[in-house]
Amino acid sequence: MTTDTKRNFKVVGTRPNRPDGVDKVTGRAMYGADATAPGMLWGKVLRSPHPHAEIVSIDTSEAMKLPGVQAVVTGADFGDPESLFVSDVQEHCMAKDRVYYDGHAVAAVAATSASTAAKALKLIKIVYKPLPHVTDVDAAFAHGAPVIMHHRAFEILPPGTSANATNFCEFGHGDLHEGFAKADLIVERSFRTAATHQGYIEPNACLASYSSDGRADLWCCTQGHYHVRDLCAQIMGMEAAQLRVTASEIGGGFGGKTSIYVEPVALMLSKKSGRPVKMVMSREEVFRATGPTISSSMDVKIGMTKDGRMTAGQAVIRASGGAWPSGTMEMGAQAAFACYDMPAVKTIGWNVLTNRPKESAYRAPGAPTAIFGVESVIDEMSQKLGLDPLEVRILNAADAGTLSSYGPTFNQIGLKATLEAAKNHPHYKAPLGPNQARGLSCGFWFNFGGNTSVSLAVNTDGTVNITEGNPDIGGSRASIGMMAAEELGIPFADVRTIIGDTASIGHNDTTDGSRVTFAVGLATIRAARDAIQKMCHRAAQIWDIDPDAVEWEDGAAKPSGPNAGQFPPMTIKEIAANAFRTGGPIAGHHEVNADGAGVSFGVHIADVEVDPETAHTLIKRYTVFQDAGKAVHPSYVEGQMQGGAVQGIGWALNEEYIYGADGRLQNAGFLDYRIPVASDLPMIDAVILEIPNPGHPYGVRGVGETGIVPPLAAVANAVTRAVGTRMTDLPISPPKIMAAKAAAGK
Amino acid sequence: MVRVRIWGSLARLAEGQTEVEIEARNFKEVLDGLGAKYPGLKAHIARGVSLSIDGVIYREAWFTPVRPESEVVLMPYMTGG
Structure with missing residues (x-):
């Protein structure tokens, strides 16, 4: 690949009005819920109130008798896909003999109106046999926890592992024992992060039309309509050519619309009824039954010399991607120390099943939470050694020729340039007011083509x-x-x-x-x-x-x-x-x-003010520095960097899936699941570094994901410095700050 | 022969080694060779893996060449959001 770094761009790099x-x-603009068709029915889903239960029986006879009802489907209407992955996706969309999370679909109705479909759902009689449940990652990892699925563990799991563990990974190089022996200071901390939702504004929606000759059309809001076609065709037993999928305009995805939820249900209802079927998830359904992120806990240990050189690092990550196996912890374990030139490093990841919906991706899946732990410990060590946290990162930053913590040797990368840009930016030296403090964090993501x-x-x-x-x-x-x-x-x-x-x-x-x-x-x-x-x-x-x-x-x-x-x-x-x-x-x-997408690095600086009475955290100033390669449309690049920062700030401060002791989701709506809105935030400053990617003719690099990685630690480090005690449990809500201060006697 | 680094948790399936030698000229032959030499790795490779070749990560690309001096690293299949 030849990158034309000397090209005098005439269009690329300008900021024309957006075509949409x-x-x-x-x-x-036509979104998912805007599609209609002649003779269209409305589909609705009946969802489980139990987090874990056997389905003893389903009686749909009364629902079918209701005037206007044209079709009812249950898990019995679907076959058994050959692919285990597709089978898992299908089971997440419609339960078979067991429900695995609060909100799991157990039946669906298509009727001539949405209200008739809703009435029909109430006529479906389901007998459940509740089973013990577990929604917390650490509780699920413990021996003796309720077992969610059997025989799903990969062959690489060490013997004697928790029955809910399905995957295990380990990365790294060097001699940890020797590395820690060279350290003047060793800090070991444990952290927890909550599952968060991607928070897209447009609920999932689709319109399915299945023809009597076996062809079908599907209109839906998705990040990948070819993937939707492949999954739905396999679930429906169709040839790919016979299912045409059209993607609508999309009201946000952020990784959350990379799978399917109501699409195969709508297709099956359409097939049974012979009519087009439209389905639109409610906000509550989106929260309860689409994929949020992993929830996680982790232990991080780092050794450092008194002048700030890291000698060894170790992280153990326990992640749960819900009730089905997930590999996201592999991405987190690879990313955890990727920003640094480590003489000795080891990261270990576990995936653990819990009674939660099947995880979906969210910008840079696995990296934000893993890097949160590492960047928090680096900040703490900088404090204890009296060192500038930015200088410590520059001292340890990975560069061309560095053996990365996940295996390959880096080629040309932009982390040091990004750190230098942050160091030289006025924000880093700006004065702070009372109850204010500054935090920073590096971030990393792989990118691919x-x-x-x-x-x-x-x-x-x-x-x-x-x-x-x-x-x-x-x-x-x-x-x-x-x-x-x-x-x-x-x-x-x-x-x-x-x-x-x-x-x-x-x-x-x-x-x-x-x-x-x-x-x-x-x-x-x-x-x-x-x-x-x-x-x-x-x-x-x-x-x-x-x-x-x-x-x-x-x-x-x-x-x-x-x-x-x-x-x-x-x-x-x-x-x-x-x-x-x-x-x-x-x-x-x-x-x-x-191929050749090139890895990406970012550095974020966050200034916060923590109210000493209410413990409310206000973001006072925030600057994002990111290596974007050649910025094709700089406004969009800045928008990606700002959007990632805002979502990460929400993850740090407010957002979390809250499950009660009964295993049910308690905050399935934007009133109780608080995402940051414009009035919560200052203008996010975005500084683009254009270090050309040699894998692209114009030097372009992906920018969509790295921006969400640093905010968790940047904000946590700032709050920690503001309140004087280390914040290790996300989100850093006011009650947690109050409790941490009380525990520290502050 | 190409030296291939595999991540630590797979070592148990490769006779305890994290670096192995495989006769291979390209991406596909690396994976085929790993599976043939260490049958325990086959299931994991079949579920999907990536290869880093001289610092560039490839998710598929069977016929991407590898040279005897190439740095080849087996990695999990890359996913994103």
């Missing part, structure tokens, strides 16, 4: 349409269009990008992993180059010269070389106007499994 802006502010298809059509007027297959959750239509315009040498206004359905373009991986601007951008640039090659060929035909003697510049073909002849440049509009006469329509396309 007018539709979104005028209400014209993945499978991508892009088609680029040159219209007869010389404008361009791009069809790609990744729902736009963060401004990708703008950045994709900008990269196409840049490569073609035409105005951004001449390009329109749309998201095709699963039948209109080849496979695309889900919009996740910070992949889209990187991978779809890469494929778009190559699709544009494909079209340029064809347009140069058409110009060569018209000029009657060798195609190799034509080059592309500023949106036009022009002769190149001493023997090419003298012709004025032929613009894309002129070439397009003659397309039918010179060989037919002109299009470029590219399909790739993109």
Whole structure:
């Protein structure tokens, strides 16, 4: 891959108006719940009130008799997918013989109105046999805990492990014993983090229409409609070609819309009723029955010399991704010490089953919680040794040539540049007021590319349409269009990008992993180059010269070389106007499994003020520094950095799934599950560092996830310094601050 | 031969080693070779893994070449949000 670091960008790096802006502010945009169809029914789900129970019997006869009811489905209507992963997803969508969490779907109804469907749910008789439950990760990990599922442990688990443990991992290098022996100070702390929801504003919704000839269409809000198609086709026993999935506009996802919930239920109701079926989850259902993050507890131990050099580090992470196996702890265990050049390091991760919904991804899954523990201990050691916490991080920062804590040796990375930018920013030296303090944290995420298809059509007027297959959750239509315009040498206004359905373009991986601007951008640039090659060929035909003697510049073909002849440049509009006469329509396309996304680092500085009477924490100032590679549309990049910071601040201060002793979720709504809103926050300053990614033609790097990693520790470190006692249990709510102060005699 | 680092918890399935030698010219041959030499690893590889080759992480890409001097690290399958 050659990165054009000296290119004089004309479109990339500018800030055009977002192409979806007018539709979104005028209400014209079509979201998941906006799809309708003639003869449409409304589907509703009956959910378990028990966190763990056997389903003894389900009687749907009375519900079916209710006028207007057209179909009822239960777990018995679904088959047994060959893939264990798909089987788990299906069981999470609709229970079979056992419910595993409060809110687990046990039956669904399709009726001519939503109110009739709701009435019918009350007529379904279910006999449960309640079973012992456990929702806390540490309680579930203990021997003697209620066993949630049997025979789900991977073969790598050491003997004698908890019956609820399903996965185990260990990463690292060096001699820990020797490393700790060299330390002047060793600190060991335990931490806990609560499960949080992605907090997307648009509830999950879909419309399914299953035809009598076995074909089906599904419209839904999702981050990945190809993944939806693959899962639903397997669950429904369909061939992929017979299920077309169209992604709606999306009202937030953040990883939470990378799986399915009501989609296969709607398809089955449609199949049984012969009518289109629409389903829209309520906010309560979203909280109870879609996937939040892991909950976790961890133990972190670090050794440090008196001048601040880390000699050894160890972290043991216990995570729960709900009632089904999860691998997120592997990502956290890899990320925990990734920011640092560690002579000796070991991270261990466990996944533990609990009676909670099946975890879904949330920006940089696993990394924020793991790095929270490590960055908290580094902060504590800096305090105890009287060192500047930023200088300690610079001293230990990973760089090119560092053997990472998760295995590979880093190539060119931007952490030190990011730390230096933070050090030299006015924020770091700004004075603080009473009851105020400053915290900071580094963050890391892997990023990846993945499978991508892009088609680029040159219209007869010389404008361009791009069809790609990744729902736009963060401004990708703008950045994709900008990269196409840049490569073609035409105005951004001449390009329109749309998201095709699963039948209109080849496979695309889900919009996740910070992949889209990187991978779809890469494929778009190559699709544009494909079209340029064809347009140069058409110009060569018209000029009657060798195609190799034509080059592309500023949106036009022009002769190149001493023997090419003298012709004025032929613009894309002129070439397009003659397309039918010179060989037919002109299009470029590219399909790739993109690699080389390049890892990403960020540094956050948080200033907080903690009210000494109420223990309310106010974020006074917040600055994000992140290596973004080349920023295609800087406003969107800043938006990703700010959004990640805000979500991380919520994770640090307010947000948590609260389960009662009865195993039921107690705060299934935004009133009791408090996400930060604009009035809670200052303007988040975003400082973009453009260190080119060598894996992309323009040096682009993913930016969507790293921003949520540092805030947990940055805020916790600031609160700790403000109140004078270490805060180790997220969220740092006022009662916890009060209790910590009381315990410390403050 | 290519030296492949595997993460610590898989060592038990690879005769206690965290670094093994495999005859391989590309991504696919690394995985095939690991599975053939250490059958205990097959199930984990089948569930999905990534490979870092000279510092670049690949999730699939069977025919990405590896050279005898390449740094090859077996990693869990990358996921994101």
